[in-house]
Amino acid sequence: MRVLLVEDDDLIGCGVEAGLRRAGFTVDWARDGHxxxxxxxxxxxxxxxxxxxLPRVSGMDVLKRLRDAGKDVxxxxxxxxxxxxxxxxxxxxxxxxxxxxxxxxxxLIARCRALLxxxxxxxxxxxxxxxxxxxxxxxxxxxxNTRVSLTSREWAILMQLLTHQGFPLSRASLxxxxxxxxxxxxxxxxxxHVSNLRKKLGAKLIRTVRNIGYVVEKA
Amino acid sequence: MSASIRRRLALLVLSSIVLIWGxxxxxxxxxxxxxxxxxxxxxxxxxxQMLALLDQRNLTVLANARIDVREEEKGxxxxxxxxxxxxxxxxxxxxxxxxxxxxxxxxxxxxxxxxAWDLPVPRVSGTExxxxxxxxWHTFTLRDTVLGHTVRVFEPANTRSDLVSxxxxxxxxxxxxxxxxxALLVWFSIGWSLAPLKTxxxxxxxxxxxRLEPVDIGRAPTEVRPLVDAINLVLSRLRHxxxxxxxxxxxxxxxxxxxxxxxxxxxxxxxxxSDPSLQQLAxxxxxQGVDRSARLAEQLLLLARLDVHERIPTxxxxxxxxxxxxxxxxxxxxxxxxxxxxxxxxxHAEIKAEPVLIGILLDNLLDNAIKYGSAGGTVEVDVQHTxxxxxxxxxxxxxxxxxxxxxxxxxxxxxxTGTQSPGSxxxxxxxxxxxxxxxxxxxxxxxIGGRGLAVEVSFPAYIKAG
Numbered sequence: 156m157r158v159l160l161v162e163d164d165d166l167i168g169c170g171v172e173a174g175l176r177r178a179g180f181t182v183d184w185a186r187d188g189h190x191x192x193x194x195x196x197x198x199x200x201x202x203x204x205x206x207x208x209l210p211r212v213s214g215m216d217v218l219k220r221l222r223d224a225g226k227d228v229x230x231x232x233x234x235x236x237x238x239x240x241x242x243x244x245x246x247x248x249x250x251x252x253x254x255x256x257x258x259x260x261x262x263l264i265a266r267c268r269a270l271l272x273x274x275x276x277x278x279x280x281x282x283x284x285x286x287x288x289x290x291x292x293x294x295x296x297x298x299x300n301t302r303v304s305l306t307s308r309e310w311a312i313l314m315q316l317l318t319h320q321g322f323p324l325s326r327a328s329l330x331x332x333x334x335x336x337x338x339x340x341x342x343x344x345x346x347x348h349v350s351n352l353r354k355k356l357g358a359k360l361i362r363t364v365r366n367i368g369y370v371v372e373k374a
Numbered sequence: 375m376s377a378s379i380r381r382r383l384a385l386l387v388l389s390s391i392v393l394i395w396g397x398x399x400x401x402x403x404x405x406x407x408x409x410x411x412x413x414x415x416x417x418x419x420x421x422x423q424m425l426a427l428l429d430q431r432n433l434t435v436l437a438n439a440r441i442d443v444r445e446e447e448k449g450x451x452x453x454x455x456x457x458x459x460x461x462x463x464x465x466x467x468x469x470x471x472x473x474x475x476x477x478x479x480x481x482x483x484x485x486x487x488x489x490a491w492d493l494p495v496p497r498v499s500g501t502e503x504x505x506x507x508x509x510x511w512h513t514f515t516l517r518d519t520v521l522g523h524t525v526r527v528f529e530p531a532n533t534r535s536d537l538v539s540x541x542x543x544x545x546x547x548x549x550x551x552x553x554x555x556x557a558l559l560v561w562f563s564i565g566w567s568l569a570p571l572k573t574x575x576x577x578x579x580x581x582x583x584x585r586l587e588p589v590d591i592g593r594a595p596t597e598v599r600p601l602v603d604a605i606n607l608v609l610s611r612l613r614h615x616x617x618x619x620x621x622x623x624x625x626x627x628x629x630x631x632x633x634x635x636x637x638x639x640x641x642x643x644x645x646x647x648s649d650p651s652l653q654q655l656a657x658x659x660x661x662q663g664v665d666r667s668a669r670l671a672e673q674l675l676l677l678a679r680l681d682v683h684e685r686i687p688t689x690x691x692x693x694x695x696x697x698x699x700x701x702x703x704x705x706x707x708x709x710x711x712x713x714x715x716x717x718x719x720x721x722h723a724e725i726k727a728e729p730v731l732i733g734i735l736l737d738n739l740l741d742n743a744i745k746y747g748s749a750g751g752t753v754e755v756d757v758q759h760t761x762x763x764x765x766x767x768x769x770x771x772x773x774x775x776x777x778x779x780x781x782x783x784x785x786x787x788x789x790x791t792g793t794q795s796p797g798s799x800x801x802x803x804x805x806x807x808x809x810x811x812x813x814x815x816x817x818x819x820x821x822i823g824g825r826g827l828a829v830e831v832s833f834p835a836y837i838k839a840g
Contacts, residue, residue, distance in 0.1 A: 170640045173656075
């Protein structure tokens with residue numbers, strides 16, 4: 156799950172970044188509106204956490220440009236200005252959710268998950284697939300009644316495939332959702348992680364689509 | 375007793391009326407007295423002329439009869455003169471007729487008792503007042519050219535004054551009755567005229583403390599209009615200052631939310647983290663956040679103090695000396711970014727200001743210049759003295775500010791680029807407020823070599839007396 160965090164304040168930014176990482180997200184952090192614009196045009200994100208009070212280009216402008224470009228990635232807005240008018244303005248400009256400063260880190264993460272769930276067309280947090288039970292909030296996977304432990308990369312690939320059931324995902328797009336800006340992409344890593352997942356969860360779960368990538372078929 | 379416009383006006387109006395009426399009354403009394411006097415004289419002359427026509431026999435008869443001058447009044451207007459003429463003493467006219475050679479032909483015998491029988495006779499006709507028997511008498515002498523007789527008529531003076539005082543009291547009486555009525559009318563008309571003032575005070579009294587829109591009492595008279603206008607002016611000033619205060623409080627609260635959010639996020643992270651080194655890092659950031667909140671609060675307090683228009687005592691001070699202190703205080707920050715800070719210009723240039731506030735001004739400017747300047751670059755501090763100004767210039771070679779942002783730079787809480795630097799966005803607005811406080815002007819230009827920012831603050835120079 157690759158998330159773009161747009162926040163000009165260092166202390167808030169590094170805190171939220173660390174919090175989102177701990178929750179299993181891949182986080183890119185843009186410190187101003189200009190860099191946010193750049194990131195949004197070059198990278199596909201599944202969620203944007205946007206601070207409105209930005210220097211140079213305001214958060215509201217970033218949001219408007221994003222929506223004008225026809226992108227419907229869910230956006231969670233953070234702001235110190237929490238009046239009703241501000242909230243209405245933000246929501247009308249295309250924000251999906253709103254959090255006033257100072258906010259609760261756990262609430263921020265829960266809202267991020269809810270936004271993702273809604274974007275994926277799910278109404279409950281827990282994903283059930285055949286004999287598989289996946290809880291994204293608790294980051295647990297059960298096969299039948301047996302708890303299976305996954306590495307964070309394996310977990311990210313599994314989530315990506317489960318939330319895109321029926322759509323084959325290329326190696327490149329999986330890599331993109333897995334690695335942030337600062338991280339080196341290891342070659343062949345995706346294949347290794349997929350084969351590990353097959354060992355832990357059963358060989359039939361993930362199917363290889365020749366010349367394209369991988370898919371978890373629709374339930 | 376408090377001063378009352380109504381009471382004072384009523385008193386002034388009434389006393390003016392009484393004064394004018396008094397004067398009118400006195401002058402009418404005098405005129406009436408004159409008129410009556412003239413009329414009485416004419417009557418005496420008539421009496422004398424009648425006596426001059428009488429023969430010796432008739433004169434002798436008349437001399438022994440009484441001529442009461444009240445008789446004719448009583449006959450004239452019965453009842454009406456009762457109140458005017460309450461003189462009960464007999465008012466008999468006396469007379470004496472002499473022949474051409476001076477022998478007395480006839481005379482009232484009472485004249486002997488008054489020792490007026492042998493009075494010398496004036497040569498010409500006319501009136502004369504004299505005292506006979508302790509009383510004033512009006513006399514009239516007539517020299518008859520036909521028979522050569524001299525007729526002299528005597529009348530006691532009290533007959534006149536009575537009539538005159540009667541006329542006077544007849545004029546004065548309606549005036550005395552009218553006075554209380556007039557007083558009442560004056561009192562109520564003044565009260566009615568002052569009604570707009572009452573309305574105004576009621577409107578203001580019942581006004582909600584939060585309602586600061588202009589007072590409206592409908593059509594106010596020209597005398598009350600300035601008062602209403604003055605009150606409305608004060609209200610509008612109050613409204614603006616309260617609005618500014620509210621905006622400031624709102625901005626301040628929002629601005630404090632950011633460091634608070636940072637503290638909360640870092641604290642929650644520290645709580646959730648199991649790795650001791652990461653926990654340590656998060657806790658250090660919590661402390662950083664608290665420091666920042668404290669600094670912000672300090673700056674907010676400073677701005678709030680500057681907003682209050684209290685006069686701060688000033689003293690002559692050398693700008694370069696204060697600048698050196700600021701340089702020392704920021705040495706560490708400059709070293710960290712490997713920035714060279716230079717101080718040039720006139721070391722003797724003096725301004726009249728408060729040293730602590732000028733220190734804060736310089737500190738904020740220098741802090742900004744180092745914060746937003748390029749690492750390894752230069753910050754220049756320059757003090758120039760012209761005839762009547764002392765100009766302080768602070769230049770850096772950082773990325774500068776977009777033209778659109780320049781005007782907003784001194785706005786409170788505005789933060790341009792420089793996202794890496796923690797700041798409240800209050801620095802330049804504090805500088806601007808301090809400069810304004812000491813009648814200095816502030817300009818922002820491009821800095822060193824067309825890069826960065828140059829902040830110019832121009833103070834009035836301090837010129838030593840003598």
